[in-house]
Amino acid sequence: MIDPSIRDMGFDEYLAAVRRFTDEELIPGEPEMVRLGHVPEHLVDRIAEIGLFGLTLPREHGGLGWTVEQQVRLTFEFTRASAVYRSRFSTTIGLVSQAIAAYGTATQREKYLDAMANGNCVASFALTELEAGTDATAVRTTARATVDGYVLNGSKRFITNAAWADVLLVFARTAPAGRALSAFLVDRTAPGVTTRLPEQMNGHAEGPVAEIELENVHVDRDALLGGTEGNGLKHAMRGINHARTHVAATAVGQASRILHEASDYAAGRHQFGHPIAEFGAVQAMLGRSYAELEAGRALVLDCAREFDRGVPPKERISAAKLYCTEMASEVADRAVQVLGGEGIVGHNPVPRMWRDVRALRIYEGVSQLHERNLARALPALLTTTGLPG
Ligand SMILES: Cc1cc2nc3c(=O)[nH]c(=O)nc-3n(C[C@H](O)[C@H](O)[C@H](O)COP(=O)(O)OP(=O)(O)OC[C@H]3O[C@@H](n4cnc5c(N)ncnc54)[C@H](O)[C@@H]3O)c2cc1C
Structure with a gap:
């Protein structure tokens, strides 16, 4: 939850606060993070309080509403500390919340954005698969339409924050191969979703990516981002x-x-x-x-x-x-x-x-x-x- 006093700060005051946070908490916290093998929860809470989960979203969606230049100047500061801290919130503030803000239905924006900006809903962006790396169009995960929603099957790999995310933005084919992709907001704890951490990370060791298995995962129709099929690549690139x-x-x-x-x-x-x-x-x-x-x-x-x-x-x-x-x-x-x-x-x-x-x-x-x-x-x-x- 963003500390209310943060919302009253002008940019220079906020930049100074983030600089202090980096020097006094993030950098000194690195040895503990390395020892634990992940970002300690008390630091995730502090990251949320200081507003880094709300860095990119506009104020009307619960964020801090900084310009891109201001976001970049803030990023120069907090990434003097381990890049793993940034990974912990990057998928939420970046590809997922930006796609929901731009293309989500009113219900999806209301359900997710304020919670994301406040660090109460961690999101993962699940595009990459074994055969779909640089070539994102090769996704094989499928979403079969049912009377009230879709059934997802497939597997993803290298997905940042997947093991502890609340919601996964999953890219899948809504029809036989050759048809366009669609994007789905999937609860990470839904029946049929499993995540697996890798045996070894060589870099970003304290922020491991994960594999995701989707086995007959049923989602309601309103899990489809934007409510229309076939726009997945556009959503991914947003x-x-x-x-x-x-x-x-x-x-x-x-x-x-x-x-x-x-x-x-x-x-x-x-x-x-x-x-x-x-x-x-x-x-x-x-x-x-x-x-x-x-x-x-x-x-x-x-x-x-x-x-x-x-x-x-x-x-x-x-x-x-x-x-x-x-x-x-x-x-x-x-x-x-x-x-x-x-x-x-x-x-x-x-x-x-x-x-x-x-x-x-x-x-x-x-x-x-x-x-x-x-x-x-x-x-x-x-x-x-x-x-x-
Ligand atoms: C730490 C980490 C975090 C990640 N987080 C996420 C995430 O949150 N969500 C997600 O969906 N994915 C994530 N990824 C996956 C990442 O996007 C892919 O690893 C990346 O797109 C490359 O795909 P690949 O690993 O399959 O490599 P490949 O596509 O197999 O490429 C291997 C190499 O082949 C060469 N190559 C491939 N295509 C071309 C081309 N067209 N022209 C020239 N050379 C080429 C390049 O040298 C490339 O390095 C993450 C990866 C890492 C390492």
Whole structure:
């Protein structure tokens, strides 16, 4: 539940509160999270109280109503802490609530949005399957119409928060293969729904994804998002530009923390009678990382401002997602190098974050998909930016 005092704050005051929360609670809470293997419940409650579940929704739906630029600036702050904290609410604030806000029926908006904004309803976005990864159109899960609803059968994998979500937005075929997808709001505890955590997570270890089995799961007709069949892909893509902007901002937040940790370490670690920060080779790694970090930050902010002006700049957002997530991996890899053996052995947060940022290049479109889409759009992009076409 969002603390009522948060709703009275102007943006600068709220940004400062989120910065304090990150420095005083999220970052210090990381060792406990690592020990438990998941985000501690008392921190999930604090995340809800401070309003991070309500980051993206407008005030009329219980959220805080920040602009995309403001959301990005807030994301830069709280993603200086482990990216796993963000994963805990990202599926709720992103792809699911955005699709309900845009396409849900009045009943669906009323049932879910206020509860989501207040952290009382955790949502998962269940699209990926064994055969449907980058090619989301290959979904095989089926939804067979009955007199009063649908019966769902199929399995999903790699679904963030699925093991503890209240509601799953499940994408399924409403007719034989070849027909369009539809999206269904499915209660995670409904008979026939089971979730299974993976044996091992290599990155995002404290925020494991899960498999979902759907075996003859009956849902009422009003579980169909928007009340009409065949719009599933449109619903899935509704929040994609928004989600990609947030992932790019997350990469910037992660890279800034990682660089901070590496810079502090280099100042304190002495070899050959000098801090290693005085060696040119180490300075090259740190200096280059800072330049790339700031280039990424500027690109995300620029996309967010254009988003707020009206039409999301699809290709530039794709470029920001590609660049910032690759940049964060590079920065993290250099930081591990600066730490030497402590980058591999022990409890320094850098190696954990190095594994976490690796995943950012895989979800919300693998890097190769963005490269392909950008290459295809290039002739038009070069013309519209005034460069030679
Ligand atoms: C931590 C994490 C959280 C996730 N959370 C969710 C979630 O909440 N909900 C959800 O639905 N899914 C989720 N996913 C799944 C994620 O969206 C998929 O992993 C992603 O779309 C890639 O699909 P895939 O893993 O099947 O890889 P594949 O599609 O098999 O791709 C493997 C590789 O093949 C190459 N490749 C594939 N297609 C192309 C192409 N067209 N052009 C060039 N190269 C290509 C790329 O190098 C790619 O990395 C999550 C994944 C991870 C790792």
